[in-house]
Amino acid sequence: xxxxxxxxxxxxxxxxxxxQAFRWKELDGRFCGIAGGRYAEISDNGDSTYxxxxxxxxxxxxxxxxxxxxxxYDALIKQFSEDEHMRLACKENPGIRVLRQEPFETLxxxxxxxxxxxxxxxxxxxxxxxxxxxxxDRGYMFPTLEKLVGVTAEDLAPLRAGFRARYIVDxxxxxxxxxxxxxxxxxxxxxxxxxxxxxxxGVGDKVADCVLLFGYHKTDAFPRDVWIKRIEQKLYxxxxxECIKGNEGxxxxxxxxxxxxxxx
DNA sequence: ACCCAGGGTAACT
DNA sequence: AGTTACCATGGG
Numbered sequence: 426x427x428x429x430x431x432x433x434x435x436x437x438x439x440x441x442x443x444x445q446a447f448r449w450k451e452l453d454g455r456f457c458g459i460a461g462g463r464y465a466e467i468s469d470n471g472d473s474t475y476x477x478x479x480x481x482x483x484x485x486x487x488x489x490x491x492x493x494x495x496x497x498y499d500a501l502i503k504q505f506s507e508d509e510h511m512r513l514a515c516k517e518n519p520g521i522r523v524l525r526q527e528p529f530e531t532l533x534x535x536x537x538x539x540x541x542x543x544x545x546x547x548x549x550x551x552x553x554x555x556x557x558x559x560x561x562d563r564g565y566m567f568p569t570l571e572k573l574v575g576v577t578a579e580d581l582a583p584l585r586a587g588f589r590a591r592y593i594v595d596x597x598x599x600x601x602x603x604x605x606x607x608x609x610x611x612x613x614x615x616x617x618x619x620x621x622x623x624x625x626x627g628v629g630d631k632v633a634d635c636v637l638l639f640g641y642h643k644t645d646a647f648p649r650d651v652w653i654k655r656i657e658q659k660l661y662x663x664x665x666x667e668c669i670k671g672n673e674g675x676x677x678x679x680x681x682x683x684x685x686x687x688x689x
Numbered sequence: 690a691c692c693c694a695g696g697g698t699a700a701c702t
Numbered sequence: 703a704g705t706t707a708c709c710a711t712g713g714g
Contacts, residue, residue: 538695539695548712587709629697635695650696651696
């Protein structure tokens, strides 16, 4: 079936390709991809409505959640705009939303992201899915933990992930042994959850915060990458503004795009 | 040839 | 507690 939803000022292209998700392609004007084991083709109808094509009726709520449709971004932007820099950043890219993605996929993806660029991250993840993910008639799924149990760094060599291969192996081992529990993190506050994720080799503050923000929607997580560090130095030498408190992660998405487009 | 990329680790002061 | 070389790979 097709599911059409309305969302004012939703920039689906920027949302899907701004570096929070890595598995979407734009083909023939449609955004195609698999999330949470569900395939979808999404069209931007140009009138603030968007149609998710070819899905199961029972998955409507999944896609509503995935695009965070229940969150009022207008209200957030209004709140953020109390700060002048945030006002400009939001004004420039008002259609960005923070996706609600799968924790495991997000963890592996952002382990791969470290000291890497978005294009190459996407390539490595594509090869990971083709090598270890379930094949369907509409593409490869992101591999489950079970599919990856037992893999070695040598097994991952075809991905050309470089030094990150052993980090993936360590993540799979610690999750399989339940030394780290992705389910358990849901109930933790952000500080405790961050420390839990950092038990995995190759997961530091930045990767952990990306997983918490994009995989658990813990909006007070604030991933500090190179771009955000530049923004903080230049615009916020005395600390982040009060008006983003509790939603630092969402604010970070606006700032990240702002920094990149202006090459701050 | 050099520098950088949605960083982290280990080995230094 | 705060720096720094090094880590693979590919693009500019």
